[in-house]
Amino acid sequence: MKALILSGGKGTRLRPLTYTGAKQLVPVANKPILWYGIESIVAAGVTDIGIIISPETGEEVKAKTGNGDRFGANITYILQNEPAGLAHAVKIARPFLGDSPFVMYLGDNLIQNELGHFLTDFKEQHMDALIMLRPVPNPTAFGVAQVDAQGRVLHLVEKPKVPPSNLALVGIYFFANTIHEAIDRIQPSARGELEITDAIQDLINHQSHVEARQIEGWWLDTGKKDDLLEANQIVLDTCLQSEMLGEVDSQSQISGRVKIGSGSKLINCTVRGPVVIGEDCHLENCFIGPYSSVADQVTLIDADLEHSVILKGAKVVGIHQRIVDSVIGQRAQLKLAPQRPKALRFMIGDDSQIELS
Structure with missing residues (x-):
């Protein structure tokens, strides 16, 4: 066969x-x-x-x-x-x-x-x-x-x-x-x-x-x-098993089924599973809500997301509005200009760079 x-x-x-x-x-x-x-x-x-x-x-x-x-x-x-x-x-x-x-x-x-x-x-x-x-x-x-x-x-x-x-x-x-x-x-x-x-x-x-x-x-x-x-x-709902291989500081709160890959570091973050976070990621001052997948080598700083997929090497910085129902491609960069919009919804391709104003 x-x-x-x-x-x-x-x-x-x-x-x-x-x-x-x-x-x-x-x-x-x-x-x-x-x-x-x-x-x-x-x-x-x-x-x-x-x-x-x-x-x-x-x-x-x-x-x-x-x-x-x-x-x-x-x-x-x-x-x-x-x-x-x-x-x-x-x-x-x-x-x-x-x-x-x-x-x-x-x-x-x-x-x-x-x-x-x-x-x-x-x-x-x-x-x-x-x-x-x-x-x-x-x-x-x-x-x-x-x-x-x-x-x-x-x-x-x-x-x-x-x-x-x-x-x-x-x-x-x-x-x-x-x-x-x-x-x-x-x-x-x-x-x-x-x-x-x-x-x-x-x-x-x-x-x-x-x-x-x-x-x-x-x-x-x-x-x-x-x-x-x-x-x-x-x-994530049916197959994810909790595993903590990365570093989570004392100010962070993890609840539900969450998998964090080796080499990843979470600083002052709240994560509510089911969530998977890959290897060598840096997350700081973030809320990661249910049904989110964060791939390897992703940087998230001052970001708030749920029900989203973030691909390898992407960087999201300073997005204080919640990102939902979004797919952000490999190595994409997303940052916020000083004047913030009211709502955000994305499908962003690989190597994109987006500045919101």
């Missing part, structure tokens, strides 16, 4: 953050989104992993994620020169996949469910494909499946105007090697891409064994700022 993780694409919905980096490396609770998928796959017992990368961000993904040693995996990187569809990604990964069955995982998805029991069902029942589904209130925005009472998939359609159900395709699929023949039979869609939904529908049309399972825990697509903040909140 192998795995294929898709970590290409341009991440247009998360710009400006993704002008300078891969969307799959944007952190949730101070860990790249991509790594959650790798860890989930390895936990299911699959350690031979191919990662699809793009020319724009591939080198960054490789440098950040490495050869897989940190995860107990062996990672092979596969370049997709153009975003020509999910089925195209499978097609170019054929030399890596060979005739092995595999799990395909979209690298900007997060799910709560473990994959192990889905993998067991897929193997024991000798399926050609197993897809993950989740009821959604807006099925027109997703690939949608129609299934029978036994869980067999009858029909798939991509972003239908009149959905046959409210069951959206989650970005996780299990495939036998028969998927390659299906991909060879399909044609590009109207948008010029080889759609994985078309390939799965081709399997169905050829009477192959295609089933679906509904996931029960949370499913998060981190493609937009508010989705990213929601993912950060849910992961």
Whole structure:
């Protein structure tokens, strides 16, 4: 069994953050989104992993994620020169996949469910494909499946105007090697891409064994700022464990579940968890409210924030109004001019410098 993780694409919905980096490396609770998928796959017992990368961000993904040693995996990187569809990604990964069955995982998805029991069902029942589904209130925005009472998939359609159900395709699929023949039979869609939904529908049309399972825990697509903040909140709520490796002075107050990385120093700060603070940070005269993630090497002085994500190397100084629902990019600098505005709300890209007046 192998795995294929898709970590290409341009991440247009998360710009400006993704002008300078891969969307799959944007952190949730101070860990790249991509790594959650790798860890989930390895936990299911699959350690031979191919990662699809793009020319724009591939080198960054490789440098950040490495050869897989940190995860107990062996990672092979596969370049997709153009975003020509999910089925195209499978097609170019054929030399890596060979005739092995595999799990395909979209690298900007997060799910709560473990994959192990889905993998067991897929193997024991000798399926050609197993897809993950989740009821959604807006099925027109997703690939949608129609299934029978036994869980067999009858029909798939991509972003239908009149959905046959409210069951959206989650970005996780299990495939036998028969998927390659299906991909060879399909044609590009109207948008010029080889759609994985078309390939799965081709399997169905050829009477192959295609089933679906509904996931029960949370499913998060981190493609937009508010989705990213929601993912950060849910992961902090469900996964964070307190750990104090940094230095906290006697004037600071820490409550709730808070994780502080080594080399970080807090001076006269109030922190109310769940909050994660990375390594080598300097926080002084700050309030850090719930559902905030502060990455490594961040400087916060005279700042007040909650429900926000601050990326590596950012600096926020002298912001006395509370910053909420914000994402501040790597190495961004945010400071306040003498005359202060009444309310603040940001999405700030990497290397930005902003002065409020």
